[in-house]
Amino acid sequence: MLNSVLCPLLNIFLLLIFVRIILSWFPATGGFLDQVNRFVMIATEWIMGPLRRIIPPVRLGAAALDLSPIIVIIGISVISGLIGC
Numbered sequence: 164m165l166n167s168v169l170c171p172l173l174n175i176f177l178l179l180i181f182v183r184i185i186l187s188w189f190p191a192t193g194g195f196l197d198q199v200n201r202f203v204m205i206a207t208e209w210i211m212g213p214l215r216r217i218i219p220p221v222r223l224g225a226a227a228l229d230l231s232p233i234i235v236i237i238g239i240s241v242i243s244g245l246i247g248c
Contacts (some may be wrong), residue, residue, distance in 0.1 A: 170248035177239050179206050180232050210235055 186200045211231045218234065220227035 166246055166248060169246060170243065173239050173243050173248060176207070177236065179203050180235055180239075183207050183211075184232050207235075 182199070183203045186196065186203060189196060191197050191200075214231040214234055215229065218230050220229050222228075
């Protein structure tokens with residue numbers, strides 16, 4: 164019973180994380196993508212924000228790599244495996 168509710172929710176959240184990663188590659192244009200980006204940010208920031216404060220970005224020359232999405236993806240995979248999704 165719990166799996167039938169929790170597994171789809173974890174998959175949707177995982178999809179939102181991937182959408183957030185992809186949308187971060189595109190600049191703001193004021194169009195439809197910005198609205199989607201705003202929704203995805205609101206839906207995922209509750210977990211990504213605290214992780215970002217704990218684990219700083221890794222410097223790669225002039226750029227920085229945010230590790231919080233990787234940690235969330237690993238966490239979702241572990242939880243999915245533990246509950247048998």
